[in-house]
Amino acid sequence: MDEQATELRQMMANRGLSKKKDGVHKTRIVAVTSGKGGVGKTNLAINMAIAYADLGKKVVLIDGDLGMANVNVILNIVPKYNLLHVISRQRKMSEIIIDTEFGIRFIAGANGFSSIANLSEDELNYFAEEFATIGNADIIIIDTGAGIAKNVLQFIAASDEVFVVTTPEPTAITDAYGIIKIIATELVNRDLHLKLLVNRVHSADEGKRISDRIINIAAQFLNCKVDYLGFVYEDPAVTNAVIRQKPFIVVNPASKSSVCVKHIIGRIEKGGAASTAGVSRFLKKFLEKN
Numbered sequence: 001m002d003e004q005a006t007e008l009r010q011m012m013a014n015r016g017l018s019k020k021k022d023g024v025h026k027t028r029i030v031a032v033t034s035g036k037g038g039v040g041k042t043n044l045a046i047n048m049a050i051a052y053a054d055l056g057k058k059v060v061l062i063d064g065d066l067g068m069a070n071v072n073v074i075l076n077i078v079p080k081y082n083l084l085h086v087i088s089r090q091r092k093m094s095e096i097i098i099d100t101e102f103g104i105r106f107i108a109g110a111n112g113f114s115s116i117a118n119l120s121e122d123e124l125n126y127f128a129e130e131f132a133t134i135g136n137a138d139i140i141i142i143d144t145g146a147g148i149a150k151n152v153l154q155f156i157a158a159s160d161e162v163f164v165v166t167t168p169e170p171t172a173i174t175d176a177y178g179i180i181k182i183i184a185t186e187l188v189n190r191d192l193h194l195k196l197l198v199n200r201v202h203s204a205d206e207g208k209r210i211s212d213r214i215i216n217i218a219a220q221f222l223n224c225k226v227d228y229l230g231f232v233y234e235d236p237a238v239t240n241a242v243i244r245q246k247p248f249i250v251v252n253p254a255s256k257s258s259v260c261v262k263h264i265i266g267r268i269e270k271g272g273a274a275s276t277a278g279v280s281r282f283l284k285k286f287l288e289k290n
Contacts, residue, residue, distance in 0.1 A: 026278035027135050027136075027137050027138065027139065027278045027279050029140045029159045029160050031064070031142045031155050031159035032048070032141060032142065032143050032165065033144040033155075033156055033162060033164055033165070034175070035164075035172070035177070035179040036147065037146040039165050040167070040199045040238070041143065041165040043242065043247075044163075044199060044261065045061065045142075045143035046074055046143070046247050047247050047249040047258070048163075049061040050250065051249060051261050051262050052138075053102065053103035055266070057138040057139050059137060059139050060106075060107065060139075061105070061107070062109075062140060062143065063083075063106075063107065063108055063143050064109060064144045064151070064152075064155045065109045065144065065146075066084075066110045066145065067111070067151075068111065068145065069082065069108060069109025071108070071143055072108050073245065074242060074247065075100060075106060075245070076245035077106065079108035082108035082109060082111070083096070083107060083109055084111070086126075088123075089123065093107070093131065093133050093134055094133060102250060124287060128286070131279065131282075131286075132279055132280070135279035135280075144156065147179070153182070153183075153187065154286060156192070157190050157285055157286070157288070158285035158286035160193065160281075161193045163195050163197055164179060166197070167201075168200065173210060173214065176196070177217060177218065180194060180224060180226060181218075181222055183224075184218070193227070194227065195226065195227045195229035196229055197230060197232070198211055198230075200233075200234040201233060202234055206231075211228045214226065230260065230267070232260040232261060235248070235257035237251070237252045237255035240252075249261055249262070
């Protein structure tokens, strides 16, 4: 049994992680992505954001799906404004950011928006200026759209870390490798830190076996380094929470899925995250042409 499984048993007994306070540091920006929809990416992004907040972090969660944004559905929030209002210069970022009851701040995605690539230089500069105003956060988590759309790659290319979510399903594994391949071939020289998270596993061995397969193939055929972030168990508590339109880490903090997420975030913080130059670096990379 691997390290995560061993520590999970202890955490289940202790009913979760203890909170800790860290000093303020430059904003770290994490993109959570997947090769296909339906793997639980959005749900994990939300619950990881809350787990970070529980550790005393200032967290901003951005729904970066500019076509089918749905983070607000799980949070049971009806946003009055979203990213499209900023992109179209109708609102400032400070006017669309929402304080939630879960200890995180939330920026809604822009449903129906086609592509950031279609923005004029003036619109891009305005968006960049407004994005810079949220730089007081410790961590910004961007829930990207699924797949390899231009918008998705633009968010991925600019982030400090990229969490790729998959499940044990063969199609999800294939698509996870597919997006890693796209990242490795199209976003060269971007100094990206790729990490793989296997969702909905039935055992720790299953999660490790799937991750090893993808990581080894990526190393062999793409010369691409991918780290194993961890696994999250298949858990009916997740479905029950979605039905209630609440994050599962809030509805049932002692559930197997919640403890897995807490463990992953706790281990990231304990081990030290990837270096970051903050929001300014993100914006510089965001505006670069791939």
